[in-house]
Amino acid sequence: MLIKRLKEARLRTGLSQYKLGVLAGLDEATSSARMNQYEKGKHQADLEMAMRIARVLDLPLAYFYAEEDELAALIIEFHQHKSNR
Structure with missing residues (x-):
């Protein structure tokens, strides 16, 4: 499920594959290709x-x-509720 959810989450945040990769600690030269x-x-x-990708995207x-x-939607809802406390 990582494949589907990763792309959905990245697009929701508006990050490019390159930017997500760099923020997750990948080398700039390969970050876009690795995320792809x-x-x-x-x-x-x-x-x-x-775990690093999840942190960057602020998702569990x-x-x-x-x-x-x-279930994925409930996990996001719970995470947002917990974060708003």
Whole structure:
């Protein structure tokens, strides 16, 4: 599910693949290509990279691995509610 949710979250924030990659700690020369490979499913981000991406996008890691769209939406809702306290 990381593939689908990653692209959705990135587009929602308005970040380019390049910018997200750089903010997540990837080298500037390869950040766009690496993020594209993650979004296309050619390569899978390891747990550490997934955590850094989640931090940049201000989303809980669980969002990226939710199997159902409804669950992913609830995870975001809970995260926003928790953040607004």
